[in-house]
Amino acid sequence: MEILQLNHYLCGLLNEKIGITMILKLPDGRTSSILIGENIENLSDYLDSAKVFILTNPSISDLYADVFPKNATVITMPAGEQHKTLDTVLRTVRQLIAGGADRKSVIVGFGGGIVCDMTGFIASIYMRGVKFGFVPTTLMAQVDASVGGKNGVNCDGYKNMIGVFNQPDFVLCDPKTLKSLPARELKAGMAEVIKSGLIADAALFSYVEDNVDAILNCEKKRIDFIVENSLKIKALIVEADEKESGERKKLNLGHTFGHAVEKHSKNVLHGEAVSIGLVIAAKISELLNLITNEEFMRIKNILTKTGLPVSTDITAANLLEAIGKDKKRESGFVHFVLNKGIGNSEIREIACENLAALLDKALKAL
Ligand SMILES: NC(=O)c1ccc[n+]([C@@H]2O[C@H](COP(=O)([O-])OP(=O)(O)OC[C@H]3O[C@@H](n4cnc5c(N)ncnc54)[C@H](O)[C@@H]3O)[C@@H](O)[C@H]2O)c1
Numbered sequence: 340m341e342i343l344q345l346n347h348y349l350c351g352l353l354n355e356k357i358g359i360t361m362i363l364k365l366p367d368g369r370t371s372s373i374l375i376g377e378n379i380e381n382l383s384d385y386l387d388s389a390k391v392f393i394l395t396n397p398s399i400s401d402l403y404a405d406v407f408p409k410n411a412t413v414i415t416m417p418a419g420e421q422h423k424t425l426d427t428v429l430r431t432v433r434q435l436i437a438g439g440a441d442r443k444s445v446i447v448g449f450g451g452g453i454v455c456d457m458t459g460f461i462a463s464i465y466m467r468g469v470k471f472g473f474v475p476t477t478l479m480a481q482v483d484a485s486v487g488g489k490n491g492v493n494c495d496g497y498k499n500m501i502g503v504f505n506q507p508d509f510v511l512c513d514p515k516t517l518k519s520l521p522a523r524e525l526k527a528g529m530a531e532v533i534k535s536g537l538i539a540d541a542a543l544f545s546y547v548e549d550n551v552d553a554i555l556n557c558e559k560k561r562i563d564f565i566v567e568n569s570l571k572i573k574a575l576i577v578e579a580d581e582k583e584s585g586e587r588k589k590l591n592l593g594h595t596f597g598h599a600v601e602k603h604s605k606n607v608l609h610g611e612a613v614s615i616g617l618v619i620a621a622k623i624s625e626l627l628n629l630i631t632n633e634e635f636m637r638i639k640n641i642l643t644k645t646g647l648p649v650s651t652d653i654t655a656a657n658l659l660e661a662i663g664k665d666k667k668r669e670s671g672f673v674h675f676v677l678n679k680g681i682g683n684s685e686i687r688e689i690a691c692e693n694l695a696a697l698l699d700k701a702l703k704a705l
């Protein structure tokens with residue numbers, strides 16, 4: 340995948356700069372447009388089919404029904420990770436059939452990461468694949484789930500076990516959708532933005548440090564900036580390694596421990612668990628002399644200032660047990676993404692037998 344074009348587009352009589360388009364060129368020659376700062380009211384402009392199906396969930400439908408294109412058929416799927424399943428896929432496919440969806444239809448996922456992941460999967464398998472687009476309405480979905488081509492559902496409690504790689508035709512990000520988002524969900528999305536800065540963009544990390552209050556206030560200019568820059572990093576990494584054989588693993592910074600925290604805690608959001616995972620990864624990076632203590636403190640402080648958790652009472656043994664079952668463990672070694680200063684990262688192979696002591700030391704020093 341290649342970023343063909345990154346340009347500001349102009350709109351309106353005043354030539355007011357309202358947004359940014361990133362055009363991704365896919366290996367098969369198709370393109371995927373990511374529209375950042377666009378108005379949801381303009382959604383119809385991106386739909387070139389008479390038959391449009393909006394896939395969403397009931398609460399998002401209640402909030403945004405007014406902006407759904409008038410000719411669209413709206414299908415709601417139940418909210419929550421427990422419903423991100425093949426059962427929901429099957430029920431939705433039946434509704435698409437009943438609604439007369441055909442190969443020329445366009446399916447739009449309008450919602451958070453769950454809606455986007457399921458919509459991408461359904462559109463990829465419905466009649467062997469129809470056109471689809473996303474209107475991501477959480478920060479998590481705008482900076483992460485809607486771009487990169489991973490679509491799928493959970494199976495028997497295991498996350499994303501069934502799915503496909505496939506890119507949407509368009510992704511329309513409107514910062515004002517984040518105003519209706521619960522503050523806790525917004526903060527959870529910030530963990531991925533901070534992660535992106537840490538992996539590859541020191542300027543993005545500093546921008547968050549300088550503007551965190553305005554970002555949490557959903558100021559359009561600030562949201563557009565963090566979405567654009569997080570997505571640039573994701574697009575560049577995915578371009579280098581679409582199927583996650585090497586470079587793409589860097590996007591998992593904080594996620595090995597994050598997933599372990601998620602498995603051991605009830606009521607923790609993914610971004611909150613990632614925040615704890617980021618601090619643990621940063622402390623291990625400090626213990627291995629990859630970052631200084633000041634850099635560790637910058638990471639911990641910005642997560643704290645964002646309102647994200649930075650410690651856990653889960654023991655090293657429990658975290659390791661969960662990591663042992665994680666798909667990232669390979670033959671006696673665990674591949675960890677670690678910080679290398681701020682804005683750089685590397686993948687290290689750590690022997691499982693050394694990990695217990697390292698993790699124990701890190702947890703005590705958080
Ligand atoms: N495909 C990927 O690369 C990728 C990347 C990251 C996350 N994900 C997936 O995304 C999912 C998490 O996504 P999420 O954090 O967006 O959670 P979510 O989709 O569950 O949305 C969070 C909550 O916010 C509500 N909501 C959404 N938009 C709203 C709005 N504008 N106003 C008010 N309420 C709104 C939803 O109804 C839901 O209750 C997980 O299943 C995860 O696996 C996928």
Ligand SMILES: [Zn+2]
Nearest residue numbers: 531594609613
């Ligand atoms: Zn994540």
